[in-house]
Amino acid sequence: MSNSAAAAVLTTADLSEAIRAVRTLLGLADVSQAEVDFEGVISSPAVLAQVRDVLPDLVWWASAGKEHGSSEAGDDPAGCLPIRVYDWCRPLDRAEPFIAALGPDPAAVRWDLDGWPAVPEAGLEAISQKWAYLTLAVNSRDIYQEEPSQDHTVYVHARDRNGDQLPRVHWLAAQVGGRFTGRVEIAPL
Structure with a gap:
């Protein structure tokens, strides 16, 4: 497993602005075989029902730990709230319905x-799939949902922190009316 540096390029309280930024960046990227991954913390039965409509085969476990409930054990997620949810390798058209289903949950x-x-x-060369990622943190100040917030942040991923990808990060930020402020999170890929 490798890591990337997720560089925050736009933070806004307006979710529609964040989604527009993501759409712009997706329009710049090669997405011919792209996929989307999801993770989050679901706290209410209403949000859980909406998310399960979008992603019915969701992998989840109780936030208190798997011993308190999980999809693996066949438990009812509604009885184990709050839960952490994960879903990987989905088509791109699942992203916006998932985001819309979240309500206030991160x-x-x-x-x-x-x-x-x-x-x-x-002066930017093409970047291969190995280093081409984009993350939207919804209702969270970080990509791990550890700091819930009413803000939403768009991150572009770079190879590492040593600066060789900073020109691309700055260029991508400018394309969405944002700017790179130096906020970086290490993200496992």
């Missing part, structure tokens, strides 16, 4: 892209 949606294009006028 989550992260990560798009596994096929690559970022070359941008010769900015």
Whole structure:
């Protein structure tokens, strides 16, 4: 397993603005075989029902630990709230319905892209799938849902913190009207 540096490029209290930024970035990326991954913390039966309508085969476990309930054990998630949910390798069209189903609950949606294009006028070479990711943290200040918030943050992933990808991070931030402030989280891939 490798890690990437998830660089925050836009933070906003307006979820529609964050989604517009994601759509813009997806429009720049190669998404021919892209997938989307989900994780979050579900606290209410209403949000759970909405999320399960979007992702019926959701993997989950009780926030208090798997011994308090899990999908693996066949438990009823509604009786184990709050729960942590995970779903991987879904088609891109599942992302926005998942986000809409969340209500106030925190989550992260990560798009596994096929690559970022070359941008010769900015001196940027094409980036392969291994380093092309985009994450939207919804109702959270971080990608791990450890700091719930009413803000939403768009992250672009770079190879590492040593600066070789900073020009791309800055360029992508500019495309969505954001800016890289230096906030980076290490994200396992």
